[in-house]
Amino acid sequence: MSKFFYGRLAFSNLKKNSGLYLPYILAAIGTGAMYYIMGAISKDEGIQKMPGSMDIKLILGLGCGVIAIFAVIFLFYTNSFLMKRRKKEFGLFNILGMEKRHIGKMMFWEMLMVAGVSIVCGIVAGILLNKLVVLVLMRLVDLEVPFGFSISVDAIVNMVILFVCIFAVTLVYNLFQVQKAKPIELLQSASQGEKEPKTRWFLAIVGVLCLGAGYGIALFVEDPMSTLLLFFLAVILVMAGTYCLFTAGSIAILKLLRKNKNYYYKTSHFTSVSGMIYRMKQNAVGLSNICILSTMVLVMISGTVSLYMGVEDTMRERYPKEINLTGYGLTQSGKETIHELTKQAVAEQGIKIEDMIEYDSISFSVYKDGETLNLLDGKGGIPKGKMSILEWITMDDYENLGGTHAELSEDEVLVYALHGDTNDEKYRFQDKSFQIKEYLSELSIAGTTSNVVCDAYFVVVKDKAVLQELYEREHAVYQDRASDIQSLVSMDVTGGEEQEIACVKRIWELVESYNQPLPESDQIDLQATSRTKQKESFLVFCGGFLFLGIFLGFVFLMATVLIIYYKQISEGYEDKARFEIMQKVGMSKKEVKASIRSQILKVFFLPLVMACIHLAAAFPMMNRLILLFGMSNAPLFAICTVVTVGVFAVIYLIVYGITARSYYKIVG
């Protein structure tokens, strides 16, 4: 026998089955290219030099891992479609006299060709697309695009190793499948699984409970800190619930419909209900996969898009003014020095201070148990209550910040609750008690707190003496870890962003040289930040996330498309015979077509509808998660989500239309 016999046979097999293999190879090329690009970017030198490159590196590293895991699951899953369709062919070869080892040889050659083409094309596509992706990324994070065209050898090696492993494992699995099967089973395997599914009430109920619990967590858990932990629990519950509901719940519902004689024995329901029962059995897992992937795409893209869109807002809230100076434990003369240095720096840039606010505050965390505020004293473990951060300011500063004056005595306070209780009457702090005179409805500096992880309150007290006393009490317990009284000076300046940044830089320098000759106790402890500078690094962070979101969204979308395609094809072959019979028994072509259409529509849009429901339920929770990144603009988030869903639905529709055509071609 010729040396290349199996090679040629394998080649002609692939050609004959090109309708099945082409999408598989394309998917492998796609995931391969994506993996290469992720790897190449995270090692890209230009990106290493970017501000905030650590964030991006971390995000991209995460993306690499996700794509690798995904590639394994996904290629394995599509392979099972291929095998199901091809078993008959292998059975025929077997019966015609090919031994299993010969078939194995043939399969080896097939896999070798598929792997070779996929990996080589994947690398080429990856290298070509890499530049484009870098351009997109740089655009997103608003940075200069480095020139040149780079090829990352490391990334190529990683990708080749990963995909060779995937294909090798797939081959071994396929060989094992063929090895253990009898030829007659191989011949018949395409027509297996005709039995009507049983109703699994237990599973259906478990599904409802899981989904309910997942939704419950998403809707009713308010505490953002526990949100992060519970989020994963909710995701797992919803995923489990989706699988259970698609597999058991759908069949239970359909069977109930069938029990209703008046509903079931109607021309339009008769074939579709029974057909759906049959279809759901075959497709439940695939459909829940599509549903979960779609949900992931939607969550990821809508979340990252709104995070990105909201950068400007977020920064404005966090830094109400362009230049922000924070001094710790300053004396009066220290404050004056800061004013002077600032004026000097601003003057040097040839710009002016436009609007300045100034206030002192002290903030520390307590465990709030009802109306009692407990400090974590290190003795007797964690005190009872909910972790809360309290920021205290004086009445004078409150008025300067635009608040209306109120007469306060020493043990009276005004409270603004950023999040937390709004119905306490007083706070008990050690042996002191503060009567809450009023809850404020707004506070101009409310957005400046970077904390959204736990409850947060702003408390207005009578005067500086009270602040000082609070500081001393806190200091007595927390000692070194105690926070000082901070003096905040924020201002807008005339001039552009560059002058703003230069100005802040200059303030640093001036403070530095002022401190140089002084003993440590007299030095000024000052932090100066520029909103523009902060925005840049935040943009890198959000842009990185958006990039990852779009990138992974793209990968998942590709998977969804492929799964739909394979479902349509394999269903087509199975439905062909059934529709022929129906026509013989007296169904017109038109009725058959209408019945097919309604079934397919229901089956394929079920995941999309379900994904949208998931998304709606996840919305409040996602909103709180996004709060962790400092964004608190629910309407913007809602708009982004709706637009994302709309775009996704259109893409889904197009994919459905294209694949439905190949289905109709098969059915006849």
Add this chain to the structure above:
Amino acid sequence: MAILEVNNVKKVYTTRFGGNQVQALSDVSFSVEKGEYVAIMGESGSGKTTLLNILAALDKATAGQVLLNGKNLSAIREKELSGFRRENLGFVFQDFNLLDTFSLQDNIFLPLVLAGKNYNEMRTRLMPIAEKLAINEILSKYPYEVSGGQKQRAAVARALITNPQLILADEPTGALDSKAAEGLLAMFQSINDEGQTILMVTHSIKAASCAKRVLFIKDGQVFHQIYKGSSSDEEMYQKISDTLTVITTGGGKHE
């Protein structure tokens, strides 16, 4: 009264590119009276299946006409065709053609549901038929749960439930063991005794010998026919096999 009239039907298949023409039926004429039980016999490739497809209005004749109850099949519009088939014809196939997604009962109901009948009416129609065909115990079972004979009886019930003018059976015993085949043939005879017209295409001499008349098709024409008259099944069997011997040894064409 002739329920079915087939006049000079001709069928020519043309290959896709119009190159070769294959003549499946050259000139077929016969008629079936109401209440008759006719078997059509012929070798593979003699045109039996083509003829049946034309009678079933699944295919159109190239020339000639088929009248069912005086109505020309080729004149029925495409839109009404499946409705017409449903109301006037009952089909029994060699491979049963039951749908695995339906229970036997639902398979039998299928044509009625398509015709928009309600459940109670379907049920009243089904009961006597199921009784007669001895399938009332297994109505809720699925096709893959019952034997071949039971499947074919369910298929017969599906054909009967619309009270069709004519039952067309395509090799109904082809996939059955001899005992089940005998049972089915006995059933056909008793249905026929009650006045149901049956036209059956078959290979099997045994099956054909139950019919009241047997038509032989060769090379796309009706070659010969035998009436059973008062002869027994055994005598009929002998007559048929004699005729087939003549046909296969090429005994010349009877005029």
